[in-house]
Amino acid sequence: MTLRDDLNETERDILAKVTKGEIPYHRIDSLAGKEAAVRIRRYAVEDSYGVELEHIQLCSLDLEAATKRNIENMIGTIQVPLGVAGPLKVKGEFAEGSYHIPLATTEGALVASVNRGCSVITGSDGANVRIFQDVMTRAPVFKLDNVVRAREFSDWVKRPDVFARMKDKASQTTRFGELVGVEPYVAGNTVYLRFSYDTKDAMGMNMVTIATEALTALIGDEFGAIPVSLSGNMCTDKKPASINTILGRGKTVVADVVIPKALVGERLKCKPETMVDVNYRKNLLGSARAGALGYNAHAANIIAAMFIACGQDAAHVVEGSTAITTMELTQYGDLYCSVTIPALAVGTVGGGTSLGPQGDCLKLLGVKGPGTPPGTNSKKLAEIVAAAVLAGEISLIGAQAAGHLARAHAELGR
Amino acid sequence: MTLRDDLNETERDILAKVTKGEIPYHRIDSLAGKEAAVRIRRYAVEDSYGVELEHIQLCSLDLEAATKRNIENMIGTIQVPLGVAGPLKVKGEFAEGSYHIPLATTEGALVASVNRGCSVITGSDGANVRIFQDVMTRAPVFKLDNVVRAREFSDWVKRPDVFARMKDKASQTTRFGELVGVEPYVAGNTVYLRFSYDTKDAMGMNMVTIATEALTALIGDEFGAIPVSLSGNMCTDKKPASINTILGRGKTVVADVVIPKALVGERLKCKPETMVDVNYRKNLLGSARAGALGYNAHAANIIAAMFIACGQDAAHVVEGSTAITTMELTQYGDLYCSVTIPALAVGTVGGGTSLGPQGDCLKLLGVKGPGTPPGTNSKKLAEIVAAAVLAGEISLIGAQAAGHLARAHAELGR
Amino acid sequence: MTLRDDLNETERDILAKVTKGEIPYHRIDSLAGKEAAVRIRRYAVEDSYGVELEHIQLCSLDLEAATKRNIENMIGTIQVPLGVAGPLKVKGEFAEGSYHIPLATTEGALVASVNRGCSVITGSDGANVRIFQDVMTRAPVFKLDNVVRAREFSDWVKRPDVFARMKDKASQTTRFGELVGVEPYVAGNTVYLRFSYDTKDAMGMNMVTIATEALTALIGDEFGAIPVSLSGNMCTDKKPASINTILGRGKTVVADVVIPKALVGERLKCKPETMVDVNYRKNLLGSARAGALGYNAHAANIIAAMFIACGQDAAHVVEGSTAITTMELTQYGDLYCSVTIPALAVGTVGGGTSLGPQGDCLKLLGVKGPGTPPGTNSKKLAEIVAAAVLAGEISLIGAQAAGHLARAHAELGR
Amino acid sequence: MTLRDDLNETERDILAKVTKGEIPYHRIDSLAGKEAAVRIRRYAVEDSYGVELEHIQLCSLDLEAATKRNIENMIGTIQVPLGVAGPLKVKGEFAEGSYHIPLATTEGALVASVNRGCSVITGSDGANVRIFQDVMTRAPVFKLDNVVRAREFSDWVKRPDVFARMKDKASQTTRFGELVGVEPYVAGNTVYLRFSYDTKDAMGMNMVTIATEALTALIGDEFGAIPVSLSGNMCTDKKPASINTILGRGKTVVADVVIPKALVGERLKCKPETMVDVNYRKNLLGSARAGALGYNAHAANIIAAMFIACGQDAAHVVEGSTAITTMELTQYGDLYCSVTIPALAVGTVGGGTSLGPQGDCLKLLGVKGPGTPPGTNSKKLAEIVAAAVLAGEISLIGAQAAGHLARAHAELGR
16 A cells, blocks of 8 residues: 555565465564564554554554553554543542542543532532442352252352362462452352452452462362353453442442532532432432433443543443432432442553553552552542542533533533 | 743743642633643643653644544543454445454453454354344433323323424434434333434434434423433433343344354364353353343453444443343354344444544444445444454353463463 | 041042042042042042141132133132222222222231221322333244344334234234234344233233234244244243333333322321432332332232232232332422332233132222223223222331331231 | 121121221221121121122131231132142252142143143152252341441441340340341442341241341440331342342242153153253343343242242242243253242241141141241241242243143133
8 A cells, every 4th residue: 555664674574474364463473573563463454454544553652561461463552532620529548638530531521521520529528438348259150960069069168168278279379369258159050159359459350360260270179060161240240230239349439428509509500409309310210210220320431431541441331330329408408419339340550550641540640550558559549430420420410400411412512 | 840841931821820720720721722731731730749641641633623522621642552353254234344353452362352253253254243223312301290191291292293293303403313213101200201313323322412402392392391301311321221221222233153163163172062051151141140231251341442442432331231142052063153232332423433543443444434325334333343242252252161261361461 | 537428439439549649630620520529639638648638628619610710630729818908099090989909918917008008098189090001912932043034034023014914813813802013122043022912801911822822823924933932031921020111011000199298297107208218218229229120118019919809810919019119299398109010910801800709809899800891991900909009108118207117017917 | 788687786887887987997806706897897898889799708717816917907818729739759958758739829721830840850750959048138228427427337237246236136036036147238328237037937027027126226226327217128028139139038949850851752742952942042031131030931920829828928929030940951961950049938937827728738738837946847848839930940841842832821711
């Protein structure tokens, strides 16, 4: 298509072979330098489809690291616009102070909406936040002979001595992680063991998968049961599931605030009563009528934008979307608002957290890397996310109460 | 903190005032040039928190457009690594041919996994894909006096002449969109009207919100009912909900493929019978036991990565995660695999699709901008996404069947 | 065991052979008179297990009819205590007036509780009731070759000419029933056709099963698809399912009432505000947090007791239990209460309705047998059930608000 | 209407006053003898509505006991036809041997269907049954000041010393029951405490309500929190709820059996493969597609019929309906079948178990009254119910596999 004159001869030769199908894409990394490999692959794709991909080439990431840990067959980067909302005053156990919330999104009006919510919360002296549980789970599935054997397995798993050996075994696979529980669930001859771990500052999916594989080896040795699959979907990872909304997965975190009646009128242009009514008919009754697992307005929007900004796993937005938002009148006529996020999977080490821009956002929140003591940074991040979701809920319910959602959308192109 | 010598004097003055709190962040855009505004805001944030955000400043986006349509309070961009998987042969009604799938992710092993799935599908002569429905919904909520009045409202809404007037009214708000249905749902005195629209190549949330606001005006005029909120959560947007898995929202799209037994052995290192068993105990029985709304392995992973790459709304991963994956033995011992995505919200115009890098990914798939006729590009994109999800499911279930999920994770750092 | 001297010689001979296993239980009916057969079987059971079953022998049912239509291997009857609550004023479209509600139950306090609710409703000038939909469904499941064929099937099913032929075919199998709709649902190569029928005064499961079998013959002839099963669980019969709560099955019926503030205080010993708060935290928030499909206090109690009394299918209590109860303050400080029952399966002909005692209860409500015009009796029954459920909800929430649930239970032995 | 000559003068006087509204129905019991009171009330109802209720008057129940514990405002009894299915061989831990299953139903074909299933199970050497958990729950709901206080409450509840005091307090309210656990669930400022009790042979709802009321007094004294309601719907009683399917309520019981291939052909007229396919597409895939909480064919039918026969609470059919049925091919081509009932609420003391006919059915199963040691009778009953449900599932899936469900219904009038 073009001259590709930013490739040297060897590289151009590789490109030719790739185009002819003689070299597969994923082999290029071992034949050329990191940066050249990305470029060769992009050219190959361009040649194959007769398109020019000019905008994805901009990249300031550490390619060595990124291609080792974050991506395969890399051809460039996607730039997601990054905005901030704030300041947001948070009164958590780990996050105490005011923060600007980084939001990476392409949906116009979102940052503005969260920003308004932050202003309301901060003007109400901040959001209380508390974490009620913090475990990452993995649930391998086993097939036993029959229900008699399933019961024996279930009994065996619950034995304190067995758990002690499991805890020890798991600890050999990870420096920070710790097995904290296991619960068997049965369906006929099929048994699911839902293992729970404290994974400290890591989101922990990788850690718990490795530890659980070690545990299945122990189970094979001691009980003779071999897993059908390391994950039997009772974990449950990246699918909406009641087991997570009820028992939690990742952080179970709750934020609330009381907004003075006057502030509701001034900033949200409506009355507490109206917001209570909107929240009741929409987030509770409407979600119930829809057979929903999430009882909120748009928690997923804020979580998605913060997750992309902070190098979290974007697919974990699914679990986050099951939040419950409540709004109530206080006895003084003020507005009580809360958001309960049963399953928030976040980490400040591993995954996308080590990439440059994502790391910048974590730095902005003061949570980059492992905390002191371990686990405190990811907990702090979770508290900030919850407060930001609360801001988003307050703003949107306020807007709907004030009747101008559509107008805002029309104006801001969302 | 630093000299900020890339700001001119006026800009430095603005920064000073912003830092002192005299100018709010969102006002900066009207006081400085687009690029300078982004920089001033970034500096302000850096100064406030005493951090240096060096990696988020890289940006080749059209700031004029981005700050108008996609983001507020912009301070930079997040770069998400972009890889490709493929070629993936798709036999849809709109997507016919082979494609390289763009995936923006920070989760190592994902692209490699999808790539393997693509290879299996393409080696099996491609995936069939069909779209069964294509509507975007918006459901305002009304409070009536009582159930008698709710019934009258429900009856009125179902009248053909009323629907004709609604259709006409809606058409005045949009060039491409079309009202195709309305269904009332009642809970006591509360009535939800779930409006369905054909939004052609747009994902359509903005379009249907505007059109629905116009319809609520008509309803107010003709029936005298005023909406409590433009969205009553029976839409249902960005929350997992049975109403979407049953009735669909966005595209309802299904993909399948028959993989010859030999290919399963060669590429996936296991037997069709084993994959059928893993899928049964994990994706069906395990999800059922977990009270899940999604019966798949990791559809959300693929959808999230493609959505970020292609400028889709990342929060819509929630709906996508409710996919159902099936695997069955054929009478010849081959492996039948399918994935059913009841609610896939995609578009090729609007939202993040007009940003440079995101547009590159749409170009790569041949779906940038409006299709001819309108709607064909977004349908083509939906078909490709479904085939890619199928690839992801086949690869992961294959890996779990082959027993090396954890090892793969350990090696690839995921 | 005993002399069995109420048997004649032939009958005693049959008993001996039954006891020795030479005659199976179900053969007895063809060898002895109806009444003797019941007695012989009871004696055989008594002899086998060495027990005396003295209380089940009382029976005034028409054995000829009962053993033909309602039961096999009959050994006697269970007497369920029958009480009445009322009068309950109902302002429906079919039920207009005051009724005493027959409740067959063994749970102490239930009748008393409903009675209190009736008194409150009647004292508030009665409950409004409206039916929003009335269809019985049956959903056979088909396996097609692949998604391409599934799409063709789905398209074919939606053709007006095909539906016309189906309607005609169905009408040949039933005098009263009428096919009113069909909706295809797809999961890979599997297609579910959810047929909806108007079954007039019959609950209709039998009718729709027969009609649907005829339709599958037509489908086999015309399209060549053979059902895997006449029911594919998307009907959904006797399992809690969102498809029923959203789309309805049987009658979708809603009842409401406004209770003056003074009456709440006088009869329920609490304040409207407290009941609103209990209903909010329990029926809405608590059910949401529990991952429930039912948002009520104890709708199942009332439905079970009325169903047993009125000869309905007791297993259909399952669908009824998914009701939604709301309580709201009116602008005058009175209490608005509603109950929405999305899927209430009732009939006044067929099933247990023709048995004597059950028929008495239908007579009491003025709904025995077919209505004029057909369908009006079952609709009237549905309206009365809904009003009775509303009474039960008001009473229990009132009791919980007044803080004396446990005491009531302790006193009444429930 | 009639002479009422079976009333004496005093009784006729009462009747007259009742009819005039001078004496309310529930006052009659204190003015006349038990039997006369029932008769007077029936006459009053007859007179009010101008109907004759001749069939409900038959009654051999102990009226003294029934009107004290089971019913208020009694006017007679409903006779439900009672049949038996069996023998059913059960290999449980508490039920070991063969049983005839009592089924009280008005739905023709049900007993015959279960009977066929019993024959298949018994012919396969019986069903294994195991109980995995046995607790009855009650979850009061509390409103705290905010999430900070909710967290303190949650922490306090989890303290071992607090639990010890709760256990002690609960034990003072019941001779047999025992508090075995408590788990807090939070939604904003609202906290649900799900208390679990071992209730031995009682179903236990009454017991746990009384005990929980005592515990709320302790909580009020020690922590200062007052319950909004003694039940906050996270129990969850008589509503379908994931918390019960996941965590269990009442007995969590699983039954399975391997049916030799030849027996499937001989008795069920089909092949194991076909039944596996029907079960897969109907009970798993169909239920998933319908957004169901129950993955079975008709567990509710069997549970309803056994519950009415055995004096259980018929509204608890709701929880039972969430069973999961699995069918799989063994390596030898035989058919493995299982049913998992997560939440089966049964008891052999209290409720309707003390009524004559209901007691007869319990005697028939050898479970009348308290077991030795306490709890063994209700566990035995649960095992038998589970095996009977398995029989029902096998028979119906077999019938659907053999394609003759509709015919059976047509012939038997169901």
